[in-house]
Amino acid sequence: MDDLNAVLRERLQKAEQMETDGVPLYPNGFSAPDPIDGIISGFGMKSATELEAAPHAFVVAGRIMALRSFGRSIFMHIQDPGGRLQIYVQQNQVSKECFSVVKRLDVGDIIRASGSLFRTKTDELTLLARELTLVTKSLRPLPEKYHGLKDIEIRLRQRYVDLIVHDSVREVFRKRAKIIQAIRDFLVERDFLEVETPMMQTIPGGATAKPFKTFHNALGIDLYLRIAPELYLKRLLVGGFERVFELNRNFRNEGISTQHNPEFTMLEFYQAYSTYEDLMQLTEELFAFVGAAVNGGELQIEYQGQIIDLSPPWRRYRLLDSLVDIGGIPRTALEDPAQTVEVARSLGVGAERFEGHGKLLTKIFDQVVEPQLIQPTFITHYPLEVSPLSRKNEAEPELTDRFELFIAGREMANGFSELNDPRDQRERFLAQLEAKQAGDEEAHEMDDDYIRALEYGMPPAAGEGIGIDRVVMLFTDCGSIRDVIPFPHQRPERKS
C-alpha cells in the first residue's frame, strides 16, 4: 500500500479508529450464513402481510454494493455468490454500538446481518437488521457504481475487482465449471478413465507447436511444458486401458490474442476399437449433452449475433471438396502442386520451401474456408503430410482418417483414427525430422520410446482433442478467450 491516495488514506484512518474503538476489522470464526438465493426463492413471492404475519429470521453475509444513509436509518445492498439483498438498519432497532459501526461502513465492506424479512414501501424484499457486524474491512473504493469497470486492462489485471462488480463475469465462470463438469460426466458415463500424464516432457510431442522450455536442476536436463498429452495417453492404450481422457492445460509458445492464450485447456480422449467416424458421432452427442447441461437442452444458440444450430447430424466435407465448394477454388488448381503454390501466393499465405502440397492446402483452407464455417462442420480426409500421427486412409493412402470440427469460424476439435503401425510411425517421424531440418520449427520430434511402445502393440483406436476454452466461448457468447480464462496472460505491469 505504498501508492496511497487520499481516498485510501482516509479509509485507512477511519478503519484504524474503528479498531481503536474495539471494532475488529478482520474477525473470523463465523458460522455459515443463509444464502441469499435461497431466501429470494423461498420468500421473493410472499406479500408484505404474509411476511408480517409469520416473521422469518435469517443471518446473511455479503459485500456492501450500495449504501444510502438517512442519518437515523440506512439502506444497503449486499451481494453474496447467489444474489443481492437489501438490508435496512434503523437506529432504534439496533444497539448503540452496532449503529455506530453501521454509520461508518463503506461500500465494499463485507458485513453480516441478522433480522427478519419485510417489504418496503416500494415493495422490495428487505431484511430489517437486529444485529449487524463488520466481517471484513475494505480499504479500496470500488469502481463507479453506474458505469462499472470499463478499462479492459484493469479488468484483467485486477480480475477480482471485475468479478466483484460484474455479475455477467461471474456467470461466465460458473458456466465454464458446469460445461467442464458435463464433459467429465459424459465421458465417465461411457466408461472413460480420467488420467493425468506429464505436463513436463523431455520430448514435446503430440502436436505441431513451439514449446516452452525449462530446466530440471537435479536431473540436469531440459524439460518442455507439454504442447499436448497425446503420446502419453496412447501409451496408456498400449498398457491396456481402452478408454482414457485427460482434461487439463497445454502450453504453446505462441502469440497472445483474442483467440490464443499461452496456456489453454484441452480435452483429449482415446477410445480403442473405434474409428474417427465413431468419434464424429460421439462429438455431436457430447455437444448436445453439454447443451442440455448448461442451456436447458436448447441446441440453437446465439453466438456473437449469429444463430448456431448444434442439432446433429453436422455437415461433413472432405478438405479438398470444401476448398472447391466453399472456397471457390478450381479443383484442377488444387490437384496440381505447382498451381497450388500459385494459389497460396495469390492469397498471401506464402509457401515456404519445407511446405509441401498438403501443407499448402491446409493453409489455403485456413484462409478462405475456415472463417466461413459458422455452422458446425466436420472437415475430413486431411493430407498425410500434416497428420503425422493419423492412420492412413486405406483407399487413398495420401490422405488420413482424420477430421477437424469447425464452429463459428474456429477450429473446435481435431480427431483421427490412430496410427498404430510402428514401422509407419517411424517413417512419419523421419519425414518430420526432414521438415525440421528444412526449417519447419513446429515439426514433430522423433520419439523413440513412443515407437517402442507401439512395437508392443496398441489396439486400433481413435482419439480426439477438443479446445475447451473455445467450447466455453461458444456457450457463453464470449468473443475473446480472455473472457473465459480468469487470469489470462498479459505483459507484466511496470512500476513507474
Next chain:
RNA sequence: GGGCCGUUAACUCAGUCGGUAGAGUAUCUGCCUUUUAAGCAGAGAGUCGCGCGUUCGAGUCGCGCACGGCCCA
C-alpha cells in the same frame, strides 16, 4: 513483426486555436427514519502513461519508449 487508435482524480469521462486542469460517481464535513444511479449544502483530491524536443509557454504539436485495444502477417 507491421499499421491505426487509446492512456487526464480511486472509477466513468470532458478538455475549443498551445495560455494557471474540469464534471459525475467515490471520499470527507453538516442535514435527513422507506431509499434504491437517494437528495440538499460545503470541502479535499492530479507525476495529464514515461522521456526528450519545439516554444516565452505543452494535457494539447513532433520524436522515442511502455502498456493496452483493433486490424493485418
